[in-house]
Amino acid sequence: QVHMVESGGGLVQAGGSLRLSCAASGRVFSRLGWYRQAPGKQRELVATATSGGSTNYLDSVKGRFTISRDNAKNTVYLQMNSLKPEDTAVYYCNARVANMGLEYDYWGQGTQVTVSS
Secondary structure, three states: EEEEEEOOOOOEEEEEEEEEEEEEEOOOOOEEEEEEEEOOOOOOEEEOOOOOOEEEOHHHHOOEEEEEEEEOOOOEEEEOOOHHHHOOOOEEEEEEEOOOOEEEEEEEOOEEEEEEE
């Protein structure tokens, strides 16, 4: 049974910072990361970190957001700096399990990030 606990998020003014955390348990996760979904838009990948240390970022957040992962705790963090109103969205933690050539994605419940102008 995969269990995911997200924390962080909230309301911040443009230029401010927030930190999201997600603790996942129940499996060995090949990749942990964050997606977001704004109203009327599709869910998009924000940042991911593999167990081997590789990271990937959405172009629009590069240089502003930093993802980090504590493998011992199966926890992933997203430090968001210089936030913009367009970063407003529900942010979802994603945990991926790779097994026998297949990949399974698990999702957190989502946390709201609102950036006011």
